[in-house]
Amino acid sequence: MQSILHNFMSKEVAIIKYNAGNVASVMYALDRIGVKYIWTDDASQLNSAEKIIFPGVGEASTAMNHLKETGLDLLIPTLKQPVLATCIGMQLLCKSSEENNATCLGVFDVEVKRFQSKTHKIPHVGWNKVNFLEQNALTEGLKPSEFMYFVHSYFAPVGPYTMATCDYIHDFSAMLHKDNFYAAQFHTEISGLAGQTLLNNFVHSI
Amino acid sequence: MLTKRIIPCLDIKEGRTVKGTNFVDLRDAGDPVELGALYAQEGADELVFLDIIATVDNRKTLVDLVREVARNVNIPFTVGGGISSVSDVSALLNAGADKVSINSSAVRNPNLVDELSLHFGSQCIIVAIDTRFVEGNHWVHTHGGRKITEIQTIPWAKEVQERGAGEILLTSMDADGTKNGFANELTAAISGSLSIPVIASGGAGSMEHFYEVFTEGKADAGLAASIFHFKEIEIMDLKKYLSDKGLPIRL
Numbered sequence: 001m002q003s004i005l006h007n008f009m010s011k012e013v014a015i016i017k018y019n020a021g022n023v024a025s026v027m028y029a030l031d032r033i034g035v036k037y038i039w040t041d042d043a044s045q046l047n048s049a050e051k052i053i054f055p056g057v058g059e060a061s062t063a064m065n066h067l068k069e070t071g072l073d074l075l076i077p078t079l080k081q082p083v084l085a086t087c088i089g090m091q092l093l094c095k096s097s098e099e100n101n102a103t104c105l106g107v108f109d110v111e112v113k114r115f116q117s118k119t120h121k122i123p124h125v126g127w128n129k130v131n132f133l134e135q136n137a138l139t140e141g142l143k144p145s146e147f148m149y150f151v152h153s154y155f156a157p158v159g160p161y162t163m164a165t166c167d168y169i170h171d172f173s174a175m176l177h178k179d180n181f182y183a184a185q186f187h188t189e190i191s192g193l194a195g196q197t198l199l200n201n202f203v204h205s206i
Numbered sequence: 207m208l209t210k211r212i213i214p215c216l217d218i219k220e221g222r223t224v225k226g227t228n229f230v231d232l233r234d235a236g237d238p239v240e241l242g243a244l245y246a247q248e249g250a251d252e253l254v255f256l257d258i259i260a261t262v263d264n265r266k267t268l269v270d271l272v273r274e275v276a277r278n279v280n281i282p283f284t285v286g287g288g289i290s291s292v293s294d295v296s297a298l299l300n301a302g303a304d305k306v307s308i309n310s311s312a313v314r315n316p317n318l319v320d321e322l323s324l325h326f327g328s329q330c331i332i333v334a335i336d337t338r339f340v341e342g343n344h345w346v347h348t349h350g351g352r353k354i355t356e357i358q359t360i361p362w363a364k365e366v367q368e369r370g371a372g373e374i375l376l377t378s379m380d381a382d383g384t385k386n387g388f389a390n391e392l393t394a395a396i397s398g399s400l401s402i403p404v405i406a407s408g409g410a411g412s413m414e415h416f417y418e419v420f421t422e423g424k425a426d427a428g429l430a431a432s433i434f435h436f437k438e439i440e441i442m443d444l445k446k447y448l449s450d451k452g453l454p455i456r457l
Binding site for chain 2: 024025028031032033058059095122123124125126127128129149152153164167168187190192193194
């Protein structure tokens with residue numbers, strides 16, 4: 001009862017605080033849709049938040065080391081409320097990454113690989129079409145495919161958790177979904193109106 | 207399919223957007239916050255915000271202004287001008303910039319490119335190269351294009367890629383301000399020899415010029431300032447034109 005009451009009272013979004021840079025864009029995006037948030041690495045604040053955003057720009061092995069130092073590596077996979085991870089946050093939720101052979105959090109049983117191509121630029125930078133395979137509360141108001149903004153050199157292959165695909169060199173997972181965990185390789189916070197709609201759905205409809 | 211990006215550039219001097227011919231005779235082109243938000247609404251794929259006198263004056267980029275612009279736009283946003291350290295980059299990213307662009311400081315201290323890309327990730331480090339054709343070769347210029355260096359442009363582009371740059375912003379000082387078209391040949395030579403994206407800048411005067419830089423010039427993105435500021439070309443018209451010509455464009 002107490003935990004229900006506590007959850008009811010804390011209508012808040014928590015952004016996971018770790019060394020991955022550039023949370024300002026995420027904060028401004030939440031400001032634009034009128035959402036209150038806290039930025040924290042405190043376990044009790046994270047556990048009691050209504051929604052969790054796991055942002056990220058950076059390098060996988062360094063980010064994992066930081067999560068281990070703060071104990072967040074153990075906490076994050078146990079979170080019960082809806083979690084939205086973006087970019088490196090998504091890759092950290094996978095089992096491993098080829099980026100400096102990082103062992104990651106393992107929420108998604110997916111091995112993150114590096115793009116390999118002689119014909120395409122790496123990183124994959126810019127706006128590319130995201131094709132939603134699954135319609136759920138997160139995709140309300142979005143077309144079956146929408147342009148989103150990507151910046152990455154590593155990708156999650158298409159598999160059982162793939163919620164949306166994108167084609168660069170080959171199809172890869174633009175979004176993953178398993179239970180309460182949602183993850184986007186693109187940056188919702190700077191993906192124009194489509195990104196804003198998705199973020200708004202995560203906060204208000206999930 | 208990955209789309210070609212159209213990037214309006216906001217050249218900033220003392221908090222106002224300006225644009226001059228060949229980087230001199232600056233003319234006031236408006237409030238950068240207002241312009242940034244307008245461009246995002248009109249379909250710009252990214253914004254670049256360059257404090258063009260920061261290097262000259264040894265001023266730091268206007269962090270507060272960056273914050274205001276970032277609050278008002280929902281597309282990616284790059285900041286450049288006077289950046290020479292990890293702490294400069296931290297301040298700008300914390301203010302809401304998604305990427306930073308370094309130029310003179312990278313020429314002065316090439317290790318800065320390694321240091322910044324290791325610290326923040328390659329994806330947010332753009333190396334801007336101002337280049338001019340002098341006595342048979344393309345030479346890197348610094349300080350807003352005023353100072354020639356002893357570095358040739360194509361080897362420098364390759365070097366900064368090796369050091370960890372995530373993108374190249376290539377400005378032809380010969381083309382800049384002329385409205386006669388981008389430096390397609392040089393852009394193609396650089397884009398073709400690199401694995402990272404190249405943003406072409408300098409010389410845009412018509413919609414055809416963008417088509418040419420994406421096809422002949424093999425550019426990944428096209429950047430311009432005055433033609434957008436002074437409404438000579440509307441971003442959406444340009445994007446429709448390019449899409450009709452068969453290029454992958456976000457509409």
